[in-house]
Each structure stands twice: as structure tokens, then as C-alpha cells.
Amino acid sequence: MTKNSLVVAGCVEEWAQKSINDFVSKRKDGLAHIRVSIFGGVKNREVLMGQLRAILTPLKVKEVNLFAHEDCQAYVARKFSGNDVEKEALENDLRNTTAAIMAETPKLKVKAFILTKKQMILEVE
Numbered sequence: 822m823t824k825n826s827l828v829v830a831g832c833v834e835e836w837a838q839k840s841i842n843d844f845v846s847k848r849k850d851g852l853a854h855i856r857v858s859i860f861g862g863v864k865n866r867e868v869l870m871g872q873l874r875a876i877l878t879p880l881k882v883k884e885v886n887l888f889a890h891e892d893c894q895a896y897v898a899r900k901f902s903g904n905d906v907e908k909e910a911l912e913n914d915l916r917n918t919t920a921a922i923m924a925e926t927p928k929l930k931v932k933a934f935i936l937t938k939k940q941m942i943l944e945v946e
């Protein structure tokens with residue numbers, strides 16, 4: 822029987838993956854932890870949404886945790902003028918993806934986080 826799942830979605834970059842692994846390994850939720858790794862994560866919203874739509878029912882997804890991270894190479898072309906501008910862009914992409922998921926599947930629990938260079942994890946409301 823398939824267990825209920827938590828989907829953890831983030832960027833493919835190594836340090837982001839490591840931070841996500843550390844975060845998820847501390848959760849004692851009884852859920853299967855399913856990774857969706859896409860370059861840029863929430864920046865590539867449609868690719869991410871496509872993956873979610875595909876696995877939502879067969880893998881009994883109950884919760885989604887979205888991760889964006891500082892210094893993401895998928896954002897390089899944006900040439901952020903400062904850390905605040907970068908943080909705002911990450912927050913916007915996280916909020917827009919959360920809203921897109923909630924619009925399609927209102928019952929799903931969705932949380933969003935930013936991984937910082939100082940290895941902090943900030944929850945975005």
C-alpha cells in the first residue's frame with residue numbers, strides 16, 4: 822500500500838540539495854518523502870506544477886514543501902542589485918507557486934522556505 826507523501830521541491834544545486842536533505846531528515850511525520858528536483862525550483866513553476874500534477878494522486882501527496890535558495894544559478898541573468906532584491910524575487914516565486922498549487926488543489930498543505938547562504942531556513946508566509 823502506498824503511504825501518504827510529503828513532496829519536497831527544490832533546486833538541483835548541490836548545497837541546496839544538502840540543506841533540503843538535512844531539513845527533511847529531521848521530520849518525523851510518518852510520510853514518504855518524495856523529492857522533486859528542478860533547476861531553479863519554483864522559478865520553473867510550470868515544470869514543477871507538471872511534476873506535482875503527475876504524482877499528486879498516485880503517490881497520495883498530502884503536503885508540499887517548496888524551497889528556493891540564495892545564490893541560485895537559475896537567477897543569474899537577473900543580476901540582483903542586492904540581497905533584499907534577491908530575497909524579494911525568491912519570495913515572489915515561492916508565493917506565486919504556492920498560490921498556483923492552492924488554486925488547483927485547495928486541500929493540499931503547502932509551505933515555502935528560503936535557504937540562505939548562512940545555512941538558515943526561513944519560512945515564507
Ligand SMILES: [Zn+2]
Binds near residue numbers: 832
Ligand atoms: Zn539553484
